[in-house]
Amino acid sequence: MEKLYLDNAATTPLAKEVVQELNKKISLFGNPSSRHVLGREAKIEIEKAREKIAKSINAKPEEIIFTSGATESNNLAIKGLAEANPTKKQIITSEIEHPSILEVCKNLGKRGYQIDKISVDSEGIINLKELKDKISKDALLVSVMHVNNEIGTIQPIEEIAKICKEKNVPFHTDAVQSFGKLKIDVQKIGINLLSASGHKLNALKGIGFLYVKRGMNIEPQLNGGGQENNLRSGTENVLGIISLAKAIELKRESEKVEKSRDKIINKLLEISGSKLNGSKEKRIYNNINISFYGIEGESLQMFLDEEGIFISTSSACASNKLAKSHVLKAIGIDKMYLNGSIRITLDTLKLLTTKQEDFIIKKIKENVEKLQKISPFKFQEDKK
Amino acid sequence: MKPTNTYSKEVIKHFTKPANQGEIKNPSAIGEIGNPVCGDVMKVYLKIAKNKSGKNYIKDIKFQTMGCAAAIATSSMITKLAKGKTIEEAKKITNAQVAESLKGLPPIKMHCSNLAADALKKAIENLEKKKK
Numbered sequence: 001m002e003k004l005y006l007d008n009a010a011t012t013p014l015a016k017e018v019v020q021e022l023n024k025k026i027s028l029f030g031n032p033s034s035r036h037v038l039g040r041e042a043k044i045e046i047e048k049a050r051e052k053i054a055k056s057i058n059a060k061p062e063e064i065i066f067t068s069g070a071t072e073s074n075n076l077a078i079k080g081l082a083e084a085n086p087t088k089k090q091i092i093t094s095e096i097e098h099p100s101i102l103e104v105c106k107n108l109g110k111r112g113y114q115i116d117k118i119s120v121d122s123e124g125i126i127n128l129k130e131l132k133d134k135i136s137k138d139a140l141l142v143s144v145m146h147v148n149n150e151i152g153t154i155q156p157i158e159e160i161a162k163i164c165k166e167k168n169v170p171f172h173t174d175a176v177q178s179f180g181k182l183k184i185d186v187q188k189i190g191i192n193l194l195s196a197s198g199h200k201l202n203a204l205k206g207i208g209f210l211y212v213k214r215g216m217n218i219e220p221q222l223n224g225g226g227q228e229n230n231l232r233s234g235t236e237n238v239l240g241i242i243s244l245a246k247a248i249e250l251k252r253e254s255e256k257v258e259k260s261r262d263k264i265i266n267k268l269l270e271i272s273g274s275k276l277n278g279s280k281e282k283r284i285y286n287n288i289n290i291s292f293y294g295i296e297g298e299s300l301q302m303f304l305d306e307e308g309i310f311i312s313t314s315s316a317c318a319s320n321k322l323a324k325s326h327v328l329k330a331i332g333i334d335k336m337y338l339n340g341s342i343r344i345t346l347d348t349l350k351l352l353t354t355k356q357e358d359f360i361i362k363k364i365k366e367n368v369e370k371l372q373k374i375s376p377f378k379f380q381e382d383k384k
Numbered sequence: 385m386k387p388t389n390t391y392s393k394e395v396i397k398h399f400t401k402p403a404n405q406g407e408i409k410n411p412s413a414i415g416e417i418g419n420p421v422c423g424d425v426m427k428v429y430l431k432i433a434k435n436k437s438g439k440n441y442i443k444d445i446k447f448q449t450m451g452c453a454a455a456i457a458t459s460s461m462i463t464k465l466a467k468g469k470t471i472e473e474a475k476k477i478t479n480a481q482v483a484e485s486l487k488g489l490p491p492i493k494m495h496c497s498n499l500a501a502d503a504l505k506k507a508i509e510n511l512e513k514k515k516k
Contacts, residue, residue, distance in 0.1 A: 339423040
């Protein structure tokens with residue numbers, strides 16, 4: 001059976017070009033902090049990578065701090081800034097952030113910080129007026145993600161950055177789902193801190209970075225040998241860094257992937273009781289999130305598993321946590337659709353064939369109908 | 385740590401090919417449990433008749449369920465366990481027995497998706513209310 005991996009927002013396979021690059025460099029083992037030739041070799045590699053990555057977002061090399069991934073980057077950005085600016089006690093974020101932002105905020109909330117979560121509209125776009133109104137003199141930071149991991153909504157980060165600049169508050173963005181896929185110019189937009197991760201764009205797991213604009217004062221969360229400008233001690237993940245620098249060079253098939261996305265969306269919306277979650281236009285080109293009336297996403301995901309189609313769900317029992325999707329709740333989804341959502345995130349390097357697309361559409365339709373038949377809630381009857 | 389989301393073969397069997405799925409026209413009683421916000425809703429339909437010894441028994445039972453694999457599998461299993469049983473016997477079926485018959489459920493599913501026996505009890509309650 002052919003395996004169709006459609007969960008690229010969760011993680012991605014290594015690109016073949018990345019594998020080739022890693023194979024070339026696999027014996028590079030020196031500690032970049034060592035002064036001998038082997039250490040210097042490794043150091044040269046990570047500095048070349050840093051330069052490339054910095055350039056890709058129009059930053060300076062010394063503004064790139066390598067970390068173990070975006071969770072660490074998010075923690076470093078928020079906690080690090082809080083510790084360096086102990087008098088500022090307000091953090092403004094959105095209702096639909098990733099747990100690695102929301103949980104950090106919750107944690108700081110327990111330590112006396114005021115956390116304001118800005119609401120989003122039915123497409124998942126942040127309320128800019130509310131943002132403007134909420135920023136107080138006490139504000140430490142505004143943190144709003146660039147692209148949402150569940151519904152793919154692209155936030156107007158240019159406007160958010162503008163508001164932050166007016167109010168003189170640093171702006172952090174979690175760019176995990178957009179870095180390497182959408183063009184980001186940190187200077188032009190006015191970003192102070194940006195988190196990114198390697199494994200979401202066909203590089204290795206365990207590597208990410210935090211962009212820290214020059215002049216920003218943050219406290220390290222890992223103390224030790226003083227690597228990464230003293231902001232992140234620990235021997236650098238040399239191969240991870242190399243893989244990340246390679247991955248950002250690869251051509252992403254944005255336009256073709258978008259066409260494929262739209263075809264799948266439009267076909268799935270023909271299924272009775274289906275509904276697109278998120279924005280149709282302001283949406284990352286590889287994300288599809290659709291709910292089906294009266295069924296549970298996990299059941300659908302399991303049926304698709306049997307067909308070799310690997311997707312994800314944001315519904316109740318999908319993850320180990322029994323929580324409902326905070327994102328779908330925030331966009332005000334009707335309760336009959338809340339649990340019946342699936343997320344399909346396409347590969348941005350390799351396109352699906354027409355045959356594969358049609359197979360995916362057909363299998364989803366078949367299995368949705370099967371589950372709707374089992375369900376006590378019938379779309380036609382219950383429709384308002 | 386063991387993965388928390390793995391299902392037994394028995395669960396998968398009942399999930400992919402559920403028994404007694406659907407509606408009964410003019411049922412003797414209906415029992416419904418759960419709510420859509422929680423995710424799992426189960427509806428049980430009963431057709432009651434008298435057996436040879438004059439006792440009421442479950443002649444036919446069907447279910448409709450919205451939920452995860454565990455919810456659907458437990459629904460299917462309860463219909464198998466209850467069909468043909470007298471009302472008194474059927475009342476004694478517990479959620480734990482349903483889970484056991486399915487060779488266990490992941491711990492995380494024991495509470496949220498193991499509602500089938502409760503739905504059956506509700507249907508029997510409704511049946512008895514009707515008679516009064």
